[in-house]
Amino acid sequence: MKKQLNNLSAAAAFESTEANKMFSQIGFGATFFDSLPNEVLILNRKGDIFAANDSFCRNFGYDSSDLLKTNWRELVAARESETEMCLQQAFDHDTYRWRTSYRINKNPKGVFQIDFLHLEDEPEFIALFHKKQQKPGDGIPYRPRRAAEKKTLGSFEAPDEFYKKLIELAPCPVFIADADFNLKYSNSAASRFLGYQPGELVGKNVLDLKRSEEVARMLELQRSQSESESIQLRSEWEYRKKDGSWVWGEAFTGNLPGGLRTAFVTDITERKNAEARIKKSQEAYRLFIRQNGLEISHFELKPPIPLTDSIDQQIAKIFSDTSLAESSESKAKHYGYSSEDEVIGKPFAYFVQNKATAKEFLKKFVESGYQVDDFEIREFDAQRNEKFYLSSLIGIVEKGKLIRIWGTQRDITERKRAEKAYRVAEEQLRHSQKIEPIGRLAGGIAHDFNNFLAVIMLQVDMINRKLPENDPLRPRVNDIKTVTDNAAVMVKQLLAFGRKQTLQPQPLVLNDVVEEFIKIIRTLIGEDIEITLKLDQNLGVCFVDPNQMTQILMNLAVNARDAMHRGGKLSIETSNITIDENTFKHRAQPKGTYIELTVRDNGIGMSAKTKKHIFEPFFTTKEAGKGTGLGLATVYGIVKQSKGFIWVNSKLQEGTTFTLHFPRTDKGAKVVKPEKVKTIPPGTETILLVEDEEHIRKTSMEVLESLGYTIIDAKDGEQAIEVAKSYENEINLLLTDVVMPKMNGKELAKKLKDVHPELSVLFMSGYTDDIMSRHGVLEEDVHFLGKPFTPMTLAVKVREAIEAHESSGRDK
Template sequence: MSSESTTQSIDVLDLMRRLEQSERRCDELERAAAIGVQEQSRINALVEHSGAGVIVVDSHERVVWTNQTFRKVFCTANGEETEPTGRACHEVLCKKSKPCDACPVLARRCGEEVARRELKLWVHDRFRHVYATAMPIIEPDGTVEQDLVMLQDLTDLKVLQESEEALRASEQRFRSIFEKVAAGMITTRLDGAYLQANPAICAMLGYTESEILRKQFQQTVHEGDFEKFQQQFDEVLAGRRRDIELEMRYLRKDGTTMWGHTTSVWQFDAENRPTYCIHLIQDINQRKYAMHALQESRLKYEGLINTLEGIVWEADAETFEFSFVSPQAEQILGYPVDKWLSQPRFWRNHVHPDDLQRAVEASNEARKHKCGYELEYRIVAADGRTVWLRDTVGVVQQNGEVTKLRGVMIDITKRREAELALQTSEAQLRQSQKMEAIGRLAGGIAHDFNNILTAITGYAELMQQKMDETHEMFRETNEIGKAARRAAELTRQLLAFSRQQVLQSRVLDLNEVIIDMVQMVHRLIGEDIELVTEHADGLGSVKADPGQIQQVILNLAVNARDAMPGGGKLTIFTENVTIKNKQSDGRQAEIESGDYVMITLGDTGTGMTEEVLVQLFEPFFTTKEKGKGTGLGLSTVYGIVRQSGGHIIVESTLGEGTTFFVYLPRVEGKAEVSDSTETAAEKLTTGTETILLVEDDETVRELAVEILTINGYTVVEARNGVEALDIYKEKSDEIDMLVTDVVMPQMGGKELAEKLAVIAPDLKVLFLSGYTSTAIVEQGILDVETNFLQKPFTLRAFAGKVRSLLDS
């Protein structure tokens, strides 16, 4: 074979070899392409369905491609999809106009091969945690024009992690609390078996943990209290409640009990069935004991307040608005407690107007000086009574200021009334003692003065009997007699005041006495004063001297007339009155119980002050101008009324008038008619009998001897009772009558008469005196109708009285 043919054969073989190689390479490429398509499908499926958003951004951070997940998660809102391609990635993801600091694309382009960042992006309606990974897309020539960014939503994973962490933290906190808390904590199953018990509950009940875990809850609770727990547990089982809160007694290992405040919280499964319970138990033993002690203290306090005879109160220091008042307020004053508390000005509205300023000032001073006080004042009760209270007040301070006042109001009405009665009684006693002292003085003066007047009038009469009316001395002796009689009237008034005159008492009808005096009173008071008299029907009788009662009425009428210089009204009326001390009012309280006839004499004059009223009945006390009054008118009235066994009371208001109340004891029997016929004594004055005359005053004794001698009698003289007794023993057969003064030194007339009555019971006795003690008359020693003669006396009266007794 030629070389050319050989060469051609080699070329064909080589070409066939190459063709075969090309076919093999095409097969390989086809297989590789198929594998590539398969891999690409796998990659596409992975990118589309991985759950991560994938985007491709160019060198200008514009989005050039996204997968469906990205479009669905980050570009869809309210069902509408926003086209992301062509927009800057920070606008699409961060909603910002420029890249954020945490941008992973920038970080990758600044040198990181693969940049990973955790971003917080606003997605739909909330922020979401997104894990972003940026990696380069390398071109075949090795350049990088684009970056692929994978975005994975970590929100659910984050929540799970946080939940797990929170759960672990919660479990740790619960374990820490469970182990270290001072309160007892246990967990129990549905049947009450203990699952856990912390150290505190073990210490409370005295068990070890292993001992208590072998017990059931109901075994450690007091039987009486577990019933209450069971009732509420039944409600838990019924779905009506989820927790229980009770105060129960727990049984300790040593048999004692412990009070515990128990809060039981049940845990439920998915079907809302209780599975186990956590119990929190707080030891409240001390609190219970304290509450018990407080309750006992409160009961004692309330008992004390409720039994205290006073009003316990609390009020605002400035407004005096009450915040507390004890129940006794209604009992003492009649106002319900709610009125005290609801009416801001209750206290001010009911304190007596005359005491309000003083009471308010006391409370203001307490607030100012921060110290308590004690005050007595009046308050008007619901029924109108005036109640005296002693208020003992203390202050309550807060931050250095007095905020409240607290006190106790004690009803002292009875004490104040007793004190007032005592003060009145003491004043009356002092007045009575003063009047008695003045009376004794007046009586003594009148007695001595009457002895002098007896001599003056007696000798004046003797002189006149020895001369006719033409005698040059007749007028002078007549004037001496008139002056003596005026002086005798003055002493008579003094005796009336001192209650030492002898009253000619008989049973009277005061209506008749007043009727007989109407004309006289009319003339006395004048026409410009209206006289009104009222006479009670069935008026009782009194025993008194009619002349003296007339004097009382006349003197009171004169007093009323002088109190009404411009005219007015004088009222005189009578009535029967019965006094009962326990039921009498203030005016009658000083009068003894009994039946009285009362004369009331009232005027509409000027009235009197308290100062004048105190001295009203004192002798020689007068408010009239000098020379217009003796000051004996009302003192005479006082003496006559008191000597008649009665009382006189005066009430007066300045500018309104004065009223006198005269109380005379009521007696049985009808009024006696006075006998105005001339007595035997006035007809006959002479005699021949022998008379023992006893008189300590020499002037009076000499006058009496002369009068008796002129009238024919034989007179034996004695200076006192002792001397007279000796004389009578010597001359008892000669003496027919005893004429004696009542008050004498050594032995008075009363004692002399008593001694002679033993020796000579039929001896006639005539008493003479300037005054006579009421006691002598009341004891029956003197019969004032027959055996007494008041000094000064006239010659005829003396001689006639002697003759009358001798003939009786």
């Protein structure tokens, strides 16, 4: 036994003279053995029980005298062969500690972990420490047997030294302190529990091991226990470890003779951490239920419904015997309540508006095994507005009874309204899909096509710069330039028509949009149509998307062209107007100031019947295959999204006039067209040019070097980083393509800023805006150069980026 104790971490603690003296004074064996919170047995090799402490007798409902007549095998709910092997290993195994789990016959629901402590000095006996695999009670007092009530436990009369060694080997931490909380003893498990070396805990104050806010509770516990020496309590505490971290322990405390107090502690850190995670999960769950936009409900059935009931009986009981236990806030508001608390407790039937539909729903629920998904229900909200929902139910079944129902409702009203609007146009919808390939084609070819055009435009301008003014090749070169410019414009038109650009509203003067639109529309509508403009030169500012405005003008112009089979006149006008009750007849339009856009033609016009449907999706008067019916519907949608209004006036053979109103804003900045630069601005700064397309890279280098810049180039991001790291001088500008293999332009710029913080950045790309946004380039402070570009555009954008960066640096 001594050899074994010498190997224990805390052997020195109770081998000391002071500890032995203390144990002798308090009667170590009798007090400690019965004070242990663990259920403890002492067996011989045959399994006969020679001793059992208070905890074992109390928790398993045995009388001590009965236990002395019992063999341990009779108490274990395991096969005899397993029990026999357990005893054999406990006595003969090389290690003195061995653990397994068993169920006790008289407590079949309690699962225990048992530590078998093999004591070499007592080879015929072994101690069993039991640990419950479930949460113990907290703060439950009990009264142990008084010393006078104790009986001799069979023929096993162990000396105090045996019990002292038993406590030292106990798997749970054991502490003994005086009335001032100064520790007098701690076993090996206590040292391990708090991360101390053997003997280090002796002399420390228990209050220093607890949180400061728990001292008052500790003192109160001491006062309550001092009133009766026989009272012992369970309580939970946090303990400070040697390294400053905290662990949780469940302390079983009691009084000892001589004014001492003892605590047997179980490490419950893992359990407390699990409880904290569960609490956090429950809080998140409750928050999810209450604040989820999806309507969620949880019904309890009291009493539970037997599955053996008929379908009709089950449906009837669901209507009457359910009670709402949990609800999301959205469900409460659906039924006219301000919070979910107001609907808790209401039966399922309360939330039913159409009983026939509800019965059909519940019948499907029962027949499908208590789960039904996405059942469509039509209801009315508190304001009697028609609403549509997709409802789902799932039932919880236990022991052949339905005990609980979870339900969700998803509002699909907007979708149903859209379906209703589009149902009559399903055939036209299929025809409209023919425009989808145009958009995909536009986006797909834009990048590569613009790269081709960029090379041509740069090379043509470079040739022009080197040709003498009267060189016979100059007209040919200019023809190439003209055709290339037209091709670039056509790509832009294709992208706009295919809706492959990101659209963003901004304060602008609508005249600027109209003037730009006229430049691209003449070839589209034909030479036999005369276009006239009447633009108010004092036109105010409205907050709209210029690309959307171009789309509106395009659709209205195309519609006018198709109405003028033999040519005609197309008029576009702008003006400032004020709407009040005396000047306008449309009551639906709020009073205020507006910008008016008028598009008028003298075509064939339309009948009153046709005019009623022109803004409906897929409505068209054109022959099959000639139109999608989306043009005017698109116009209407853009106007409404821009908080505007649109009116139409038309008569057969008298033409058509569309009048659009957009709210005027005084806060919008005046749109100023960029000043045209007559000469290419030079520079002397250093530029890092990164472009994976070799022809563009080389041509751009040639242009910039001819302007005086120092150029270092790279074909991709990785090479650019290496070049930048090895370049010792200052780099003023990173000119980089956006979409490149291995690393995109934004990622490259971010990494290079770490190496060269003085760097300014100019992105360039032939991609459309929606693709650009996927790469995170669309930001207000980003400098961007769209492909294709001319030497002039390149030079101007480079200067703008460099000077803007220098200006911001000065401001700082």
